Amino acid sequence: MSETTDPDLDDSVRIADPSIDTDVIDRIESALEEGALADGPEVRAFESEFGAYCRTDHAVATSNGTTALHAALEALDVEDGDAVITTPFSFVASANAIRLAGATPVFADIDLETYTLDPADVERVLAERDDVVGLLPVHLYGLAADVSALCELADEHDLFVLEDACQAHGAAVRGDRVGGFGDAACFSFYPTKNMTTGEGGIVTTDREDVAERVASYVNHGRAENGTGDYDHVRLGHNYRMTALAAAIGRSQLERLPEFNERRRENAAYYDDRLADLPLETPTEPDGYRHVYHQYTIRTDDRDALADGLAARNVDAAIYYETPIHRQSAYETVSTAAAELPRAQRAAETVLSVPVHPALSERDRRVVVEEICDYFHNQ
Template identity: 45%
Template structure:
């Protein structure tokens, strides 16, 4: 694509950091990983951070450490990437879906209350800060705490996003992040669990490293979800540039808000009060002709994508659970479209995207 939807921002610093690791001979989990964990925890504002091999691994490890066992129900959104639900299933848990708020695309607190009143055997709640927009954390925390449920924040798209002056990933019992190449910062593949609970962090570290705290002494059944020093070296450089990249994303979003406001049939992203989004995606809603707009933009070399075309309760591997309808998630899957907002866009790129969107709706 002439103007890609996403582009990992890899520069000379990352290349130098990787080369230093290769020359050191310490390629697996080592001091680079330990340093990355400390720096990431400090950035998010938590006591602990545990690096993993992927964001999905981070979700799974966090859920296991939080005590999800076979048969436990975990409430989450049907409008998210599949890993949010599959991690619950890999623990033996049962995903219970709750519909979302149309404006934010995030879990709706009022619907969450209704879901918890209806369902028994719920162990906890997983919220997703979709597209980099923070959830209604205060309301949701009130709901989970009053019922003795854990709250896990899926921050895979929300690195550096803030809610009431604090970074997401620091509110719940734990937060999880992904460092996939399309994210606001990357390690190639990788993930992180953040928490203020030192015992929870210890359990996560054991699960990541074959159930051991000391080499060859295995206390629990664990896994090999370790991050490499190569990935961590990239992540440390990326973390230092994250705020700058997020500022560019917000500036690009502001441009779109100015240039695309007032177009009939086009709904721009909603920014809740007291939040600072990370704009992992700039996602508009198109009530009619969404797919036509997607094809039109692609025909002009502009990358765009639907996140997500099939809600989780409609996915084939979940059909045996007999989920009902979730009307908001279903309508969003027919309307949402993400357009380029990444830090690598030039002023000319932004102007071209806006011009093409205006031209489409003028037809």
């Protein structure tokens, strides 16, 4: 079963188009027959397989990427009065999770080439504050942040590092996949991501204490292995993944290498054909493996170009038009008024075009033709 639309019936080029195999039906039927739908063996199997993929000792599944971030922060003992440095250029869940855990998000600027947290600006913020307990970098658009530099800063200042890898399943730095660089990492399995469970998330870690606290927190604060009783040893939530979601995830994980390779092929197609245009295409630093959750270009003509693509039925999206520290919900946050010019510049100029694995040759051609036509007619 594929959700890809028949091009004879719909000529639009979608920004995302999840592909679901028919074997998922068999997996779901098997999970239904097991009877443990809220949790159970299917979820444990998915955790084991995803942890092995990320090469981490532990993985704990959750209901979505946001709950993964929140549970991980709770497991890292974030408290009221603590501050966590993160990026202003991301989906709002990254900062929301910090606030939900009782801490304050403190924003540092980004590297405009990679769109990820700039270690030099993180160092500037650390020199100005004494309440920072951790770093929460986001691997944005499928590209890892500068984890080497950030982890070095964290070691120097005795901070935790929580990777937000919700857009970076399979991204790597010098052969090591994201998910195991910091104290913990979080992934989302929303339908538009590089792999999906419908809705879902997961926390990966090499720290046994963090894994145990996450597993407890997502299960109402029960003691480890306390699923069937009422021994609640800490405050928690119901953030569990369902067996049906895990069944989908196990199938998707098997196809993730194929999905990512196709995304990279589509990105290379665009790189080659857009190289001579007055716009910025994505960067892949030496030693990094980009998995292109989004293919994001940057141009001062962003809005007009987006209109031109829409006229050709090409979905193009702006991720993200308003930096987090400028969102209405963040007006009362201490760093809301911070001047972060590179994040603001990105917000004014970025545009993502379809790069998902289901793109046809015709789809890619239409995207390139419209972008080229726009600039050639200027």
